[in-house]
Amino acid sequence: MAFSLDWQDILQHFPDGLMVTDPSFTIQFVNQAFAQIVGLEQNRLVGAKCHQMFPGSLCHSDQCPLTRAQAIREPLLMEAGEHCKIHNQAPWVVTVTPIMDEQGQFAGLLEKAADAVILHRFKAELAASHGRMRKTMGAIIQAMSMTIEKRDPYTAGHQRRTAKLCRAIATELDFSWERIQGLRMAAAIHDLGKIHVPAAILNKPGAMSEHEMAIIRMHPHTAFDILKGIHFPWPLAEIIYQHHERMDGSGYPRQLQGDQILLEARILSVADVVESMSSFRPYRPALGLEQATEELRRHRGTMYDAQVVDACIRLLTEKGFDFKTKTWQQKPAAGSSAR
Ligand SMILES: [Fe+2]
Numbered sequence: 001m002a003f004s005l006d007w008q009d010i011l012q013h014f015p016d017g018l019m020v021t022d023p024s025f026t027i028q029f030v031n032q033a034f035a036q037i038v039g040l041e042q043n044r045l046v047g048a049k050c051h052q053m054f055p056g057s058l059c060h061s062d063q064c065p066l067t068r069a070q071a072i073r074e075p076l077l078m079e080a081g082e083h084c085k086i087h088n089q090a091p092w093v094v095t096v097t098p099i100m101d102e103q104g105q106f107a108g109l110l111e112k113a114a115d116a117v118i119l120h121r122f123k124a125e126l127a128a129s130h131g132r133m134r135k136t137m138g139a140i141i142q143a144m145s146m147t148i149e150k151r152d153p154y155t156a157g158h159q160r161r162t163a164k165l166c167r168a169i170a171t172e173l174d175f176s177w178e179r180i181q182g183l184r185m186a187a188a189i190h191d192l193g194k195i196h197v198p199a200a201i202l203n204k205p206g207a208m209s210e211h212e213m214a215i216i217r218m219h220p221h222t223a224f225d226i227l228k229g230i231h232f233p234w235p236l237a238e239i240i241y242q243h244h245e246r247m248d249g250s251g252y253p254r255q256l257q258g259d260q261i262l263l264e265a266r267i268l269s270v271a272d273v274v275e276s277m278s279s280f281r282p283y284r285p286a287l288g289l290e291q292a293t294e295e296l297r298r299h300r301g302t303m304y305d306a307q308v309v310d311a312c313i314r315l316l317t318e319k320g321f322d323f324k325t326k327t328w329q330q331k332p333a334a335g336s337s338a339r
Contacts, residue, residue, distance in 0.1 A: 017113035163187035182234025193219030
């Protein structure tokens with residue numbers, strides 16, 4: 001017996017909703033599932049205009065998904081209910097596919113509506129997995145930060161406090177939450193490269209020789225080498241690589257200038273200097289925030305980015321920022337001594 005298919009019957013019983021319109025958006029066919037989704041009889045839909053049956057804010061505009069699919073001649077994916085009024089409030093994923101005739105001319109549109117529950121479940125799982133990944137990333141950064149601080153007691157807490165000031169400056173400069181997270185992570189491990197510097201040099205109380213300074217000055221590059229292969233959502237390796245660069249090219253290791261230096265690195269360099277100057281070091285006593293502010297003023301616009309300096313000085317002199325207060329909270333915006 002010859003095998004034959006009744007396409008009408010197959011399409012009628014297809015589990016996803018199907019609708020076919022001609023080029024003027026007159027509905028030519030709907031299956032049972034589609035009629036059930038929109039809550040209307042099949043015979044009421046066939047022959048009517050799509051925009052009459054499903055009026056929405058995008059009807060007759062260039063942004064109507066049917067018009068867009070017709071224009072780009074490619075399938076278009078969208079979520080129903082956003083633009084068109086339909087009876088069934090369940091989430092539906094709609095694919096609009098242009099139909100071309102044998103001559104390659106546009107002949108109409110096929111719209112397929114499928115249950116989006118699975119898609120939404122998938123999206124939720126993806127978001128949860130993303131959250132878990134962020135937590136793990138934060139824990140790894142924390143572990144790296146502790147590793148260097150355990151080895152170098154004089155900088156214990158330095159990275160954490162620098163990160164705190166970085167966050168405050170970035171907030172002052174209206175950075176997005178996402179961008180602030182990247183800067184905080186970079187700041188929390190910015191001296192990671194010191195892992196490669198002998199402890200005797202790191203903790204040396206007196207003045208450094210040229211050779212010892214040269215070893216210390218390798219630390220941004222060492223950190224870059226350690227981090228460059230890790231695909232963080234932010235350019236952490238590059239930010240850290242640049243944290244001793246200065247706007248006028250007087251920094252190290254590459255003597256970058258101005259816009260060659262990432263804004264994150266300009267913030268980190270200012271925060272690093274302020275934190276270092278306000279803390280005790282084996283080679284000098286703590287100099288205090290006043291001297292740190294003076295250093296920033298003296299080199300504003302030359303070594304340090306002017307807007308970063310302004311934001312930092314505002315925080316220190318007007319907004320009561322200090323490194324000690326754990327509960328210091330930034331209010332919404334109103335209106336070289338580091339080795
Ligand atoms: Fe450093």
